[in-house]
Amino acid sequence: MQIIQPHYHAIARTAQDYERMAMSGVVAVAEPAFWAGFDRLYPETFIDYFRQISEFEPTRAAQYGIRHFCWVAVNPKEAENPTLTREVLKHFPEFFAKPTVLGVGETGLHKATKNECESLEAHVELAMKHGQLVLIHTPHLADKAHGTKKVLEVLAGMKVDPERIWIDHVEEQTIRPCLDAGYWVGFTLYPITKCSPKRAVDMLEKYGTEKILVNSSADWGPSDPFTLQECILEFRRRGHSLQEAIEVFHNNPCRFLGQNPKFDIKPIRVETLVEAAT
């Protein structure tokens, strides 16, 4: 089955992960800009990071037949340095012009501080001004509900097109208000700290498959890109058809990401061939 991994931090993973993903049917990954595990101090550090994910990483993925796309952002964990954020934001338009950059992300909130909210607004405003897609990170664990509510409040105060915004890492307590407001949502599958493959399938069965993206993020922390395939197996094991799985794990990423014409992978349909008797 052809699979798209819409949220994947490739620079934190080995080539072996690309190889195994390719062998399991992954045809494309999209890499949002991420926190490095420490707070970066210089705009140039971000610029080089953006160059890495927009220029070098596609060549690494291509060795395994996987298309690599990316996003640019200052991660919410680094938003407490507004001067740095402003300096980095100035460079976004040059990356928007690159052939594999899909938009702004992952911006969002971590602790929902004033600086974080201002950074989120600045990111979304710049994205909308340049007609870019937006990927929004919502906080983890105890901060999840409050942070997601705050994200929705910030967006509600802006002129945005919800169809072009993906709110990621939603869980059972945050999915409904995001869908009700017209946004795309993402389930992020982690071994321990976020959603599990089984819970993701539960939500797909409860809320339907429209405007939902499933990803395994897979960064430098405890994470596993193959939780996505585990989710597909769980989905199929519960009796959902191959085409239904393709709709969620391939076609929905095509529909959201394909709003940026640079993402040119199209939705697919499985078809049984009727062959003439010989």
Added chain:
Amino acid sequence: MLSPDQVVEAYFLEARHQLLEVAALLDRHDAAVAREGRGAGPAAAAKLAVLRQAIAALGDDRPVQERTVALLEIFARI
């Protein structure tokens, strides 16, 4: 060996994850009942009852025996 604080800090997220999986299983069951308009058959209902007994046993602050022993005995009933 670990201190009380270390035990909680080391295993809290893992336990949170495992409890959420149990909660999701029960929600999944209730959704299936609502969808099909009938409850589980006798064998599955017995397993569900045992799960609920195990969950109740976990809530005991002063257990007379180790919780793992209590749960293994509960699960041995089916």
